[in-house]
Amino acid sequence: MSDTTIEYSIDDTMHTAHRLARAAGPGAIDARTGAVVALDYEEVQRLTHDQRLAGIGLTLFDMLGIGDGPLRTWYSSIMFTLDGDDHHRLRRLASKAFTPRSVERHRALAGSLATQRMEAVVEAGGGDLVASFQDLPIRVICTLIGVPEDQISEFIAYGEALSPVFGFMTPDQVAAAEAAVVGLSKDVDQMIASRRDRRGEDLISRLLDAEDAGDRLSHDEVITMVGNLIVGGDDTTASQIGCSLLTLLRHPQTLDDLRADPSIAAAVVDETIRFEPSITVVPRTLLEAAVVGGVERPAGSLVLLSSASASRQEDIWGDPDAFRPGRFGEPDAPKLLSFGSGPHYCLGAALARMTLAEVITSAAVAGLGETVVPAVDLSEPSNVEWVSTLGRRPASLAVTVC
Numbered sequence: 001m002s003d004t005t006i007e008y009s010i011d012d013t014m015h016t017a018h019r020l021a022r023a024a025g026p027g028a029i030d031a032r033t034g035a036v037v038a039l040d041y042e043e044v045q046r047l048t049h050d051q052r053l054a055g056i057g058l059t060l061f062d063m064l065g066i067g068d069g070p071l072r073t074w075y076s077s078i079m080f081t082l083d084g085d086d087h088h089r090l091r092r093l094a095s096k097a098f099t100p101r102s103v104e105r106h107r108a109l110a111g112s113l114a115t116q117r118m119e120a121v122v123e124a125g126g127g128d129l130v131a132s133f134q135d136l137p138i139r140v141i142c143t144l145i146g147v148p149e150d151q152i153s154e155f156i157a158y159g160e161a162l163s164p165v166f167g168f169m170t171p172d173q174v175a176a177a178e179a180a181v182v183g184l185s186k187d188v189d190q191m192i193a194s195r196r197d198r199r200g201e202d203l204i205s206r207l208l209d210a211e212d213a214g215d216r217l218s219h220d221e222v223i224t225m226v227g228n229l230i231v232g233g234d235d236t237t238a239s240q241i242g243c244s245l246l247t248l249l250r251h252p253q254t255l256d257d258l259r260a261d262p263s264i265a266a267a268v269v270d271e272t273i274r275f276e277p278s279i280t281v282v283p284r285t286l287l288e289a290a291v292v293g294g295v296e297r298p299a300g301s302l303v304l305l306s307s308a309s310a311s312r313q314e315d316i317w318g319d320p321d322a323f324r325p326g327r328f329g330e331p332d333a334p335k336l337l338s339f340g341s342g343p344h345y346c347l348g349a350a351l352a353r354m355t356l357a358e359v360i361t362s363a364a365v366a367g368l369g370e371t372v373v374p375a376v377d378l379s380e381p382s383n384v385e386w387v388s389t390l391g392r393r394p395a396s397l398a399v400t401v402c
């Protein structure tokens, strides 16, 4: 079996490129990076559990010549880049603090922020939905972490500066990310000091107290973890808000359904993520030779597990190119792979889903798709410009009030 080449794109043509590549074989080579792309649902899921594949680790940093310094130290200590016992230990302790209950406590905040943003758009007679919701996820994350209100704007800047760290950074981006790690560490250090004698309900307090069989996170590990959550949750969720709102504006019937029955929000969120994901691949490195996409690949190969391809696979989803939220309520609905799977499964999936549900429900209640309508014809692909830092998203979504 030989490989086809896939021209990786982030725009509307991505789904067609995946479909054609899947038809040609279970794997492909990414034209831009030379990485092996696993396209098949079962294989993507299986490989997330396969210990012969490690996270991408420090490969990109080595390629960019970031040999030492605070950014490298931080990056090499986060859950994304660790595997095995070190990863398992951090994950266990963080999960004890980052519970579904702590997420639920911030639903009201996410809802009220989303409502405010939509009301502002309606009052102004229109606006850009992407810009309106851009900082909503990080505000929710900061409140959950316990960042004081007057420091949230600094953390928004840290989030922006850290979001490019998983890609090929420019020298300016490296400098900005490095400064963000230093600033964030100093700020979190002070927040830890202020909780030394008096713990609160926030995540920093919980991370300090999280204990398992006598083991605890060190002071430095708590600092690293806060940066880990910001880089994991900011751009990913903000980008998915853009993708989800675009999808709903292209399927306004679902906005009517959501207005009539807000209890469908969770299924609608999952279907928008399946249909138009912000995160499309999970990167891995082969620790030893293994068959991926039907071909034996040498150790050291970079492998992209394409959850975006898996989410549109015909024999898994039935009618994959139809937008149908009801599929997630059916018995034996397939598992959505956009949050990963296996030991690195997204720690913030519940928070992301909650935030997205509040955004789309508030948008529907404010009249999205009914009185708040797209300023351009969104069914025309050339009217949507796509951009990407960590997650892909529409650059803007202009709406007007009619």
Ligand code: HEM
Residues within 6 Å of the ligand: 055, 079, 080, 091, 141, 228, 229, 230, 232, 233, 234, 236, 237, 240, 278, 279, 281, 282, 283, 338, 339, 340, 341, 343, 344, 345, 346, 347, 348, 349, 351, 352
């Ligand atoms: C729609 C939004 C989101 C998407 C699509 C997403 C996607 C993912 C994916 C695919 C992974 C697995 C990476 C891998 O296997 O290498 C992951 C891991 C992770 N995510 Fe998310 N994520 C989202 C939101 C969040 C949020 C809100 C947070 C926290 C505030 C978060 C924190 C993390 C962390 C800490 C990990 C690493 C877990 C580990 O390595 O054990 N994510 N995410």
